[in-house]
Amino acid sequence: MATTILNGGTLTLTINAIARSEQITSAVLTVELTRNAYNLIGGTKAFKVVDNNATLAIEAMQDWTSGTSDFMDALWLASATPDTSIPFVLTCNSQTFSGSIFPEYPTVGGSGNDALTWSVTFQCAAVPTKA
């Protein structure tokens, strides 16, 4: 089967139902499994997954404006209730990954000779579902 080469142009990300692809320069969804290994008598091994953890890492432009509709303001406001998760949908070449993340305060500022960016790794509430 031929390989489909994908790049970041195939990614879109909505957070709290608002498209944020114009601000986000990188988006990576990672699911890690905690798999225990048990050495059995007789020389064989058994494996058991006992936990999992999903994170959504993004890099984004800082688009601070006076309104509350920009990404930075929305995250800052959402972070006032940090234990309340907000939904996200990441699509990659029409494949959809849906879940919830806990908000984080965005950082403010940066170097004088570059566009202002920031990066964060959001904790997912659970392993996202793929449609």
Add this chain to the structure above:
Amino acid sequence: MSFASVRTSLATALTDNTKWQTFAYPADAPTSNSVIITPGSPWVEPLTISNKSVRVNYRIKVCVNTADNQGELTKLEDNITRLIELMPSWAVLKSVSAPQELQVGTAYLTVSDIDVEVAVSF
């Protein structure tokens, strides 16, 4: 927003008719005391996922007459200082090159390049 509108907006923002003539495009024959907006290299780079935004690079040529070293350097410094003051907040100043001599016909100009980048969303 189109590339052309960004380029002309940059030229408008950097206009100071008391100090130089501003060209929003590569001038056929650069003149002394002129500021010329030209594409940088790379011209356009992808910036965000979904390719909704791109980074557009520009090279602004600051031209002064080649006369005496002290005079032309002072003029160049004055013009670059003023250009930095006029630089709009949406344009990121990257660097200013050392002056170089440019021959135009039989005349000589002393030219510095100012590299700036602008994020453009579609």
